[in-house]
Amino acid sequence: DAMVIQNPRYQVTQFGKPVTLSCSQTLNHNVMYWYQQKSSQAPKLLFHYYDKDFNNEADTPDNFQSRRPNTSFCFLDIRSPGLGDAAMYLCATSRLAGLDTQYFGPGTRLTVL
Amino acid sequence: GIQVEQSPPDLILQEGANSTLRCNFSDSVNNLQWFHQNPWGQLINLFYIPSGTKQNGRLSATTVATERYSLLYISSSQTTDSGVYFCAVVGSNYQLIWGAGTKLIIKP
Numbered sequence: 001d002a003m004v005i006q007n008p009r010y011q012v013t014q015f016g017k018p019v020t021l022s023c024s025q026t027l028n029h030n031v032m033y034w035y036q037q038k039s040s041q042a043p044k045l046l047f048h049y050y051d052k053d054f055n056n057e058a059d060t061p062d063n064f065q066s067r068r069p070n071t072s073f074c075f076l077d078i079r080s081p082g083l084g085d086a087a088m089y090l091c092a093t094s095r096l097a098g099l100d101t102q103y104f105g106p107g108t109r110l111t112v113l
Numbered sequence: 114g115i116q117v118e119q120s121p122p123d124l125i126l127q128e129g130a131n132s133t134l135r136c137n138f139s140d141s142v143n144n145l146q147w148f149h150q151n152p153w154g155q156l157i158n159l160f161y162i163p164s165g166t167k168q169n170g171r172l173s174a175t176t177v178a179t180e181r182y183s184l185l186y187i188s189s190s191q192t193t194d195s196g197v198y199f200c201a202v203v204g205s206n207y208q209l210i211w212g213a214g215t216k217l218i219i220k221p
Contacts, residue, residue: 037154
C-alpha cells in the first residue's frame with residue numbers, strides 16, 4: 001500500500017513557467033518535508049510543516065513556496081523555474097520532527113527546458 | 114554543526130559477497146537512520162538506529178554512539194542491493210544531516 005504518494009512522477013516545464021508538485025500521505029503524520037536532490041548528491045531540505053506551522057530553511061530561495069491545505073496533502077510551488085532547479089523533488093513524512101523515522105515518496109523528477 | 118562522513122564512497126562487488134558500510138559523525142546524536150536509494154530514485158528507510166544493533170533479513174546495522182560511528186552490513190549481496198546508501202543524523206534543529214552516500218554496485 002502506497003503511504004507517501006507524489007504526482008506527477010515526471011514533470012517537464014519551460015524556463016520561467018510556474019509548476020506545482022503534489023504530495024499526499026496515508027500515514028496521518030504530523031510532519032511533511034520537501035527535499036531537493038540533484039544528481040550524485042544527498043537530499044537537501046527546502047522546508048517542512050509541523051501540522052500547519054511552516055518552517056523554511058534559511059537558504060531556500062524565495063522562488064520555492066509550499067502549501068499544506070490539510071494533514072494529507074502538501075504542495076511545492078516553483079514560481080519561476082530556472083535551469084538550476086532541474087532536480088528530483090522528494091516529499092517525506094514523519095510522526096514527530098527529528099526523533100522519528102522519515103518515510104519518503106517516490107519523487108518527482110523535474111526537467112526545465 | 115554536525116559533520117557526517119560515509120565510507121567508502123564507491124563499492125563494486127560480485128553477487129553473493131558481503132559488505133560493510135561505515136558512517137562517522139562528529140557529535141553526539143539522538144537519531145541515526147540508514148536509507149537505500151534505488152536506481153530509480155526511491156529512498157527507503159532501512160534502519161532507525163541511534164544506538165545498538167538491529168537486523169532485518171540480510172541487512173544489519175550497529176551504532177556505537179559513544180564512539181560516534183555506525184556500520185551497515187549487507188550479507189550475500191544481490192543485484193537489487195545496488196544503489197546509494199545514505200546515513201543521516203538529526204542535528205540541533207531537529208532536521209536530518211546527510212552523509213554523501215556510498216554508491217554500491219552489485220555485479221551478477
